[in-house]
Amino acid sequence: MSLLEIKDLKVYYPIRGGILGRTIGYVKAVDGISFTIEEGETLGLVGESGSGKSTTGKAIIGLERITQGRILFAGENITKYVGKNHSPYRRGVQMIFQDVYSSLNPKKRVLDIVAEPLRNFETLTKAEERKRVDELLDIVGLSPETAIKYPHEFSGGQRQRIGIARAIALRPRLIIADEPVSALDLSVQAQVLNYMKDIQQHFKLAYLFISHDLGVVQHMCSNIAIMHRGRFVEQGNKEDIFNNPVHIYTKRLIAAIPDMDPSKREETQVFRDQVSLEYDRNFHKYYTAKNQVYDLKKLSDNHYVALP
Amino acid sequence: MIEKELLKINNLVTSFRINGKYYPAVDGVSLRVKENEVFAIVGESGCGKSALALSIMNLHNPAFTKIEGKIFFKGQDLLKLNLTELNKIRGRDIGMIFQDPLTALNPLMKIGAQIEESLTFHTNLSGKEKQRRAMELLEGVGIENPSLTYDQFPHELSGGMRQRAMISIALACKPSLVIADEPTTALDVTIQAQILDLLKKLQKEIKSGIILITHDLGVVAEMADRVAVMYAGQIVETADVHELFSNPLHPYTRSLMASMPSKASGDTQEDRLHVIQGMVPSLLLQKRDGCRFSPRIPWIASYYHEENPVYHEVRPGHHVLCTCFRHFHFKEERRKSRVIT
Numbered sequence: 001m002s003l004l005e006i007k008d009l010k011v012y013y014p015i016r017g018g019i020l021g022r023t024i025g026y027v028k029a030v031d032g033i034s035f036t037i038e039e040g041e042t043l044g045l046v047g048e049s050g051s052g053k054s055t056t057g058k059a060i061i062g063l064e065r066i067t068q069g070r071i072l073f074a075g076e077n078i079t080k081y082v083g084k085n086h087s088p089y090r091r092g093v094q095m096i097f098q099d100v101y102s103s104l105n106p107k108k109r110v111l112d113i114v115a116e117p118l119r120n121f122e123t124l125t126k127a128e129e130r131k132r133v134d135e136l137l138d139i140v141g142l143s144p145e146t147a148i149k150y151p152h153e154f155s156g157g158q159r160q161r162i163g164i165a166r167a168i169a170l171r172p173r174l175i176i177a178d179e180p181v182s183a184l185d186l187s188v189q190a191q192v193l194n195y196m197k198d199i200q201q202h203f204k205l206a207y208l209f210i211s212h213d214l215g216v217v218q219h220m221c222s223n224i225a226i227m228h229r230g231r232f233v234e235q236g237n238k239e240d241i242f243n244n245p246v247h248i249y250t251k252r253l254i255a256a257i258p259d260m261d262p263s264k265r266e267e268t269q270v271f272r273d274q275v276s277l278e279y280d281r282n283f284h285k286y287y288t289a290k291n292q293v294y295d296l297k298k299l300s301d302n303h304y305v306a307l308p
Numbered sequence: 309m310i311e312k313e314l315l316k317i318n319n320l321v322t323s324f325r326i327n328g329k330y331y332p333a334v335d336g337v338s339l340r341v342k343e344n345e346v347f348a349i350v351g352e353s354g355c356g357k358s359a360l361a362l363s364i365m366n367l368h369n370p371a372f373t374k375i376e377g378k379i380f381f382k383g384q385d386l387l388k389l390n391l392t393e394l395n396k397i398r399g400r401d402i403g404m405i406f407q408d409p410l411t412a413l414n415p416l417m418k419i420g421a422q423i424e425e426s427l428t429f430h431t432n433l434s435g436k437e438k439q440r441r442a443m444e445l446l447e448g449v450g451i452e453n454p455s456l457t458y459d460q461f462p463h464e465l466s467g468g469m470r471q472r473a474m475i476s477i478a479l480a481c482k483p484s485l486v487i488a489d490e491p492t493t494a495l496d497v498t499i500q501a502q503i504l505d506l507l508k509k510l511q512k513e514i515k516s517g518i519i520l521i522t523h524d525l526g527v528v529a530e531m532a533d534r535v536a537v538m539y540a541g542q543i544v545e546t547a548d549v550h551e552l553f554s555n556p557l558h559p560y561t562r563s564l565m566a567s568m569p570s571k572a573s574g575d576t577q578e579d580r581l582h583v584i585q586g587m588v589p590s591l592l593l594q595k596r597d598g599c600r601f602s603p604r605i606p607w608i609a610s611y612y613h614e615e616n617p618v619y620h621e622v623r624p625g626h627h628v629l630c631t632c633f634r635h636f637h638f639k640e641e642r643r644k645s646r647v648i649t
Contacts, residue, residue: 049496185352186525189567212496253497256497259529
């Protein structure tokens, strides 16, 4: 039994027009995706801006209304509980946000921010609560004194760690991390990623790791799904995706990663030109007549590609 | 072949006034950019790399900024020029590409008009000629339908298109020096690859020097000829790009490279990235004497640092600040060696 199972998830935004404001069409932000996340696993969701990766994450946690599809959490169909307060699902799934400046309430102390989920789900005395918060802050490497400070007193990396402490307060089983490090500097990013890995081991957490940075995804994830135009174009483990990409879109993304070895510049350029040529020539082989992505086909046990 | 020196900066100090006192964000930077060269300045946020770029263009607000030192552009000291003289150089001889095209472009002006603006200032072209030139430029930066884009507003374009439009503005007068401040940071990887490719191509065409400011070592590896690594307002290491990536010496450069997630990292669940201890000190608290990186590597004995760090030329063209690089090792390395003994 998988921890999380998503079946044919769709999120459409209506386009309203005319004087009566009737729905005249839909923006298909997420258009039929299915995947599973096992206990303790990290699934990387990769795509460019506008591919629907963030919408997917938000829909799973209930920040976007689901148009169609089912969500199974630990084998139970919880689709109707998504977005409902005080449901066990809400407790089991938490989120880490990208923008550390807008995701922490500036008027609240760190203590209140981190304790908020505890206050919602548990009845603790003041002392117990303070003890739990101190423990949580300790896990992310912040001292107990930080509890009485306000978010503006912290740097970006520290804020993200406060966000992580809040996310793990209820011992969730799944965390949706929406671009958790893309606003951070390299050395700070390394620190946050390390904490995320430590916490994963410690609590046997699963992550849905949403990112556009293939380097980070490579470091964090065992399984990767590549998203384009609201659908998956390729899904597989790290080796499949990076060493044996099949879909032209995946190839293009991988070709675009800068090589850290300046002596390989020419090679990279040649490879990129090849891929770009193939993309122009064989575009119709990989996309339907309406420029949509095909359904996924099974290549091997774990490797799926969207081909006709 | 001797390449001419395009830009020479000597001991530049850019200080900002905070609560009545001046604090240097750029502290004693000297560098040289040759013609037809991509010179990358890499560092994390707050290291002063953007402050340095804006100093060259003299775009800081003089009300609370003090710029000292010398910036020679083709032998002329930019800091001694008055506004009229400076405006003749900015846009014509030095072009600038900003990080965020949405805020750098004027939202109320059509793209075409924005390109023509700098042509109006710096050339005597007639209206028709300007329009033709603007179309050429748009085509040159890879915009498929120049006549359509010419009449569009910035908000009608995608991020990549906007950045292309801005590049075409920066290159309108064929400047001999282009300052690109994080030109691809706001873009997707595939678009980033296209824009970098475009910059390389254009540079070959107009043979200008480029100062590329970035925090992304990948971009540096792709684009640069020479690299300067900045930390806390100072350049800590300068080298040829091949030399820097094969033989990084300054502790900061080495730590930065170790904290990059790479293909090899993350193979096992136990894999952790290197973390630089401590934090970048804020401008107000930055100590001015001694090696500025020393608080981040406390396990290196203080006598290995110089009291007044100077640059050491390790190999021709490879300069490193302070002597601590000779004795530097990562903290984990020592732990390992202890286990062995």
